[in-house]
Amino acid sequence: MTLVLNAHDVDQAIKMPALIASIEDGLREDARGRANVPQRLNVTTDSGWLRVMPAVLNESGIMGFKAFQIMGGLGARYLIALYDVKDGVLLALMDASYLTAARTGATTGIGTKLLSREDSRKVGLIGSGLEARTNLEAICTVRDIQLVRVFSTTPEKREAFAREMAAKLETEIVPVATPQEAVAEADIVMVATNTGGRPDPVAFHGEWLQAGQHVSSMGSTMPRQRELDPETFARAERILVDSKAQVEEESGDVHEAMKAGVYDSDRVYELKQALVGEAPLRSSAGQITLFKSVGNAIQDLASGLAVYREAQRLSLGQDIGDFMDLKTV
């Protein structure tokens, strides 16, 4: 049987702790050489593009892909297809629009667990969009956060964000008028912006950094997208990324840091290495640390698996039967 999960079903089946745990499992599996993630595939159309990102997780028992397309002027749709890796049965088709933002948050949560101080209590958040919400939720899942200061350029947006997310996360959230106010005294800085088209696309400057801060950034996933300056890379003593090859290829922030000569690839490690003890982590309370992500298919499939399990538990979705014939070979 194939379970179809629409946006509402997926929304109900997303549990941040389960997403984090499932992605950690997938990354550890990848670290052990038991996963398989080829280069993602992009195809352009007259007005947009289609991207297909397959992956195989032999131990988690799943394979499949995320497919998403952006049609210029309209928007994007995200689909995750999840197969049983042993018998090839299509287990689920699910809307992955909100889930993509949630898994980005969950991945930041893993980076936060690994790099931030355990006693972190204050978050400085730059950005108030969907990703700001999911990333903050994940940070609050892994650390006992008691105060969030949020900045975004439109006062109404940061105020609505503070109101809505304070209720959801049961945490004090204060909207502030400048990014400096948001990040000053923060233990954790979260940068989740879409500032690509602005005159100054840099949303966070390394000169604002304070001893002991952990910075996460997920808003520079294309060469033209920016949010961190090179100084941030220069001052970070530990850097983790989700996928080194993709971050170095795709992130405009990393490209600028490379140009400025402050990005040393040899001291940048991947999340999966950190999860199996193969990356240096924070060694003092005063160290500045950085986590940078662009997303990959293991995060998608592993979070899709968590959603599928929860949806089964809650009897969500529409069972459309086994609509594909098995062709014996």
Place this chain on the structure above:
Amino acid sequence: MTLVLNAHDVDQAIKMPALIASIEDGLREDARGRANVPQRLNVTTDSGWLRVMPAVLNESGIMGFKAFQIMGGLGARYLIALYDVKDGVLLALMDASYLTAARTGATTGIGTKLLSREDSRKVGLIGSGLEARTNLEAICTVRDIQLVRVFSTTPEKREAFAREMAAKLETEIVPVATPQEAVAEADIVMVATNTGGRPDPVAFHGEWLQAGQHVSSMGSTMPRQRELDPETFARAERILVDSKAQVEEESGDVHEAMKAGVYDSDRVYELKQALVGEAPLRSSAGQITLFKSVGNAIQDLASGLAVYREAQRLSLGQDIGDFMDLKTV
């Protein structure tokens, strides 16, 4: 809305003439530079593999992919996802197991129209599996075939094939005990085998060729698969393939012909070139011609579009609504 078409729905919605016409449209579009087909993507699992083949047809108005996986010892499942290229809506998800065999046949039909003599009446068929059926059906769609002689190694299979397909195609079909008997006096030779594991994997030998014959072959889509010998390539005066890069990379028959020094890439043209008048075709009744295919995503999507249209006309399938949210960007 997304229409889910199971194997039975697709079976009812497959009309060979419509498949042929739709694939021709797609190939012409590709020839005009209006389609986009990246390299297919393979991911291995512990016991099999997953392949994703995306394509965009801007003028036909669709994009999407075929995804199929082969799990060792079990079998394969095929899925086609069809999107509207303009607004990105997922139009259909369909079982593509039988459809894959049907589109392979339809593609052979196009090659047959382009290369075989118009007055072809007799087919010599080697093979009696699913692809032998769909390829013969396509040949009978484009030519007025009056006699088919079929050979395959198991007498029961060739007899069942003759009985069943004679009823379906309303054509005389005679099972014969040797491949030579099948192809002697044939105007069109169709080789559709799966002889990879046999001591002699070559099912058709070039020394059997007669003046004026057109040969089609679709059973060597991996380096280890064989069905034609190099002599066939040496004697063919016109050669068309569906995708030159893929045929040269994937077909064991072509690899052997290359090794034997009888495969001249410069005189091999693609079906799409032939459809827009950019390939030399048969110029005399006595010429020997060859069509060789390995399949590509344009054939899949174009045939998926034909099936989708017919399914709509016949009100087939299960409408599962618009389960993916549009994320405005």
